[in-house]
Amino acid sequence: MRVTTSLRAVLVAVLSAVLFVGLAGTASAAPPAQAQAASDCAGRGVPLSKISVQLYTFAGVIGGGAGEQERHEEVLRSLAEMGYRNVEPYTLSGWTAEEYAALLDEYGLKASARHVDVGSQFTPADIEQILEDNRTLGIKYFGSGSTAGAPWIGQLRTEADWVAYAQYLDAVGEQARKAGQTLMVHNHDFEFTTVFGDRTAFDILMQHTQAKNVVSQLDLYWVSYAGLDPVDVIEEYGNRIQLLHVKDLNPDLNRRIEIVGLGNIDFPSIFAAAGGSTRYFVVEHDPRFTDLEFDPYEAAEVGLEYLTCTTY
Structure with a gap:
């Protein structure tokens, strides 16, 4: 314990x-x-310069519609007061890239990475616009989960579909690399539970993209939820894993996402295995939209405290 x-x-x-x-x-x-x-x-401990927080943690606070920008700005202000220097946006809440960059600057924050839908071979995204916004925001890393492969989306049904998706991502990653940016792929559990022969969908994504074009943002909770040891994944793919989503798992409450340090994931061993290749350790706790007692500010603060006192 x-x-x-x-x-x-x-x-x-x-x-x-x-x-x-x-x-x-x-x-x-x-x-x-x-x-x-x-x-x-x-x-x-992990230095503040390497710690970030995924703003989706506050999706239940930020919400949408009237007042969204005010709530979003309050989240940024509070995180800066906690001591965060980096944040990982999932939405710009209607601001332009220029306006959002100015807002981050106002609170002394930087965007360590950005979650944005990069599309698929079936539904390509406007990558040039994404890259332009990233330049304005000062962002190097960007990407999203393998959205096309999610069971609730169902675009990727066969091994050939996953290979073609990886090839699409590699092309996007090459475009990003030439613009001085890096495409990252963030996993959920289904990339590890979708299996073709002896290869998982995650294996396919790594094997059919070039290391210079695509890196991994490994979500430690979802790897653990899928029944794998994150250390094994890190040891297999080495420095292709450049960012970590630091989320904990509570084995006693239906394996739900837990506040960092209060679950059973062995973060020190994982950080040691990752070595010096980790650019950012990103605190995250998916929102509990129906749990009125859940406090995302507490999750962010405890996560920050835990990382600043944990070897890596």
Whole structure:
């Protein structure tokens, strides 16, 4: 069982150490073990420059319609106050790319990546427009889940469909690379549970795209939900996995998504396996739209505290 250390506990420990030294009357007095642990933790945690948060966590707050932009801006303001330096948008809420870039700048935030529908061989997207918006937003990484392969979409039914989809993504990725950007593919569980012979759909996506054109944003919850160990996936595909969606799993509540650090996913082992290839560790918690007690701000804050105190 892991012990999750909160930022508040770290601060209390540090203050306790200062008080201890003062009362002891000598700087050579040994600090309490808790303070020493806090000091060690602070030195090994994920740096803020590598931590981001997927704004879909706040989809239930941002919503749509009247007031959406005001609610979206309040989310950005709150995240900046928590200490986040990066965010990962899933919508611009009606703002132009220029307006959204100015809003991020106002709150001292950067967009580490962007989730946007890049289409499929059946429904191609306007990639030039996406790339232009990304340049304005200062975004390098962009992409989405394998939406076309989702069971509720049903565009990809055969192995040949998945191969053609991978080839489409590779072409988009080449276009992005030439524009100085990087296409990423974000997984759910179905990329690992859709199997053709000895290959999963995820294998097909990796094998039929070039590493220079397409990278993976590995969602650790969905890999675990599909019954795989994320460490095995990382060890197989190495530095093609450049971003991690850090989401936890609660085995006691129907394997639901859990606040980071409160489930059973072994993040330290995963981070160690990923090594230095991880560009961003992205906190995420899919919204519980019908759960009025769920607080996405708490999920974001606890996730930030957990990562800043977790080795990688």
